[in-house]
Amino acid sequence: DVKVTQSSRYLVKRTGEKVFLECVQDMDHENMFWYRQDPGLGLRLIYFSYDVKMKEKGDIPEGYSVSREKKERFSLILESASTNQTSMYLCASSVRGEQYFGPGTRLTVT
Amino acid sequence: QKEVEQNSGPLSVPEGAIASLNCTYSDRGSQSFFWYRQYSGKSPELIMFIYSNGDKEDGRFTAQLNKASQYVSLLIRDSQPSDSATYLCAVNRVQTGANNLFFGTGTRLTVIP
Numbered sequence: 001d002v003k004v005t006q007s008s009r010y011l012v013k014r015t016g017e018k019v020f021l022e023c024v025q026d027m028d029h030e031n032m033f034w035y036r037q038d039p040g041l042g043l044r045l046i047y048f049s050y051d052v053k054m055k056e057k058g059d060i061p062e063g064y065s066v067s068r069e070k071k072e073r074f075s076l077i078l079e080s081a082s083t084n085q086t087s088m089y090l091c092a093s094s095v096r097g098e099q100y101f102g103p104g105t106r107l108t109v110t
Numbered sequence: 111q112k113e114v115e116q117n118s119g120p121l122s123v124p125e126g127a128i129a130s131l132n133c134t135y136s137d138r139g140s141q142s143f144f145w146y147r148q149y150s151g152k153s154p155e156l157i158m159f160i161y162s163n164g165d166k167e168d169g170r171f172t173a174q175l176n177k178a179s180q181y182v183s184l185l186i187r188d189s190q191p192s193d194s195a196t197y198l199c200a201v202n203r204v205q206t207g208a209n210n211l212f213f214g215t216g217t218r219l220t221v222i223p
Binding site: 031040041042058090096097098100101102103104 | 144152156211
């Protein structure tokens with residue numbers, strides 16, 4: 001079974017803090033993704049990576065950055081958290097187009 | 111036009127009935143189609159994928175693809191209360207690599223006991 005884990009299920013941060021969300025997959029997948037999911041807006045792609053040290057912007061990269069130093073790990077960084085970044089953050093990895101999601105991190109920025 | 115469109119629902123069916131979930135997509139070059147199930151408060155779970163025109167069956171689930179009409183559907187036979195969830199349709203993004211997907215906003219299904 002594919003296993004994708006995320007560092008936290010719930011996180012509360014203050015405006016202006018730097019926030020790190022970690023994602024690890026154990027299936028040696030090349031591709032990894034970060035999404036946010038908001039009611040009525042669905043899943044929106046923030047960044048993705050198709051190889052170690054490679055990253056590409058998704059549809060809503062503003063205010064975020066990513067890091068992929070090892071194949072199994074893909075980190076999302078909120079440089080200076082803002083209240084409009086309160087959301088559910090989902091990491092996924094994929095093979096042959098089939099994406100497998102982690103449990104998600106519900107981030108609240110106050 | 112959105113890349114992937116789904117009826118937002120909610121869709122309610124009685125237990126034991128067939129639930130029919132529909133999805134249309136805009137890019138005629140799309141080749142891969144996926145259905146995810148998402149329970150409230152949980153992450154999406156892949157339940158079906160289909161690449162060729164026609165039907166693909168897996169237990170109580172059948173995915174149907176019609177590329178000419180740019181239409182993909184999911185049928186759930188003998189619906190159970192445990193099928194109550196939001197179902198997301200996803201389609202591969204032709205313009206980008208890394209197996210990127212466009213997701214619909216989902217259809218909420220409620221199966222009434």
